[in-house]
Amino acid sequence: MPMEKLSLRTEHTEDRTIVHIGGEFDLEAASRMRAALNSLIEQADRRITLDIQQLKYIDSTGIGILISLAKALHARNVSFDVVHIPSHIRKLFDMTGITPFLMKPESSI
Amino acid sequence: MVNERVVTLSIPALPEYVDLVRLTLYGIATKLKFTFEEIEDMKVAVSEACNNAVLHAYGDLSGNIEVTFQTLGEELVITVKDFGKSFVVDESKEAPVMHGKEIDEIQSGGLGLYLMQALMDRVEVKQDGGTAVTLSKKRLASEETA
Numbered sequence: 001m002p003m004e005k006l007s008l009r010t011e012h013t014e015d016r017t018i019v020h021i022g023g024e025f026d027l028e029a030a031s032r033m034r035a036a037l038n039s040l041i042e043q044a045d046r047r048i049t050l051d052i053q054q055l056k057y058i059d060s061t062g063i064g065i066l067i068s069l070a071k072a073l074h075a076r077n078v079s080f081d082v083v084h085i086p087s088h089i090r091k092l093f094d095m096t097g098i099t100p101f102l103m104k105p106e107s108s109i
Numbered sequence: 110m111v112n113e114r115v116v117t118l119s120i121p122a123l124p125e126y127v128d129l130v131r132l133t134l135y136g137i138a139t140k141l142k143f144t145f146e147e148i149e150d151m152k153v154a155v156s157e158a159c160n161n162a163v164l165h166a167y168g169d170l171s172g173n174i175e176v177t178f179q180t181l182g183e184e185l186v187i188t189v190k191d192f193g194k195s196f197v198v199d200e201s202k203e204a205p206v207m208h209g210k211e212i213d214e215i216q217s218g219g220l221g222l223y224l225m226q227a228l229m230d231r232v233e234v235k236q237d238g239g240t241a242v243t244l245s246k247k248r249l250a251s252e253e254t255a
Contacts, residue, residue: 005128026128026156026160027124027163027164028125057131057153058153060157060160061160063220064218067215067216068217071215088146092153095227097208097209100207101212
């Protein structure tokens with residue numbers, strides 16, 4: 001039985017677009033994620049939030065795609081953040097130094 | 110006396126097979142009583158080595174990646190070997206990490222080797238008729254140290 005390894009669900013709320021990413025964000029998922037996030041960038045007209053509560057795995061492939069996304073949205077002046085980061089994934093974000101580009105310091109708003 | 114045990118897995122060098130390596134690693138590391146966090150670290154490191162082989166070893170040709178899991182006492186030694194053309198692994202290069210940089214300065218590539226080194230105790234790269242990356246990690250002592 002084929003199993004959905006990467007899940008993607010987009011939700012539009014009043015003030016933002018939330019993309020829920022679950023499963024494994026690896027090399028196998030890369031082309032699908034790149035395509036999905038590119039169309040998100042093209043249509044970006046308001047705040048974008050990635051909710052990765054259900055994300056089980058990410059490696060440098062996925063982290064690289066998140067960096068590209070953060071840069072592209074920054075260049076378009078679109079506000080972007082990542083929420084509900086599981087602790088073992090947060091560790092990788094901290095190690096690579098990507099965390100400040102993904103999380104808005106709530107206190108400084 | 111160190112009791113050595115070996116498990117070997119050979120996969121096609123394609124992205125959709127790398128998860129088999131993670132599943133096997135999970136099974137072996139669980140038997141060795143590695144913690145959840147240690148297993149997650151090793152999963153990423155081993156996948157990075159496999160990703161490099163998938164992306165660079167064989168070009169458009171097909172080939173296999175051989176992964177060996179060797180248990181040496183409380184240490185797990187994992188070797189990821191391909192039989193393709195050697196790719197350049199520049200270990201002397203500054204780690205492409207983003208600490209203290211602005212968003213305009215950061216790059217999206219080159220993190221694989223850095224992560225392997227950060228997540229494992231030891232990383233060795235050998236190039237001889239292909240590339241072999243050896244990753245080692247010792248399980249934390251289970252005894253109470255306090």
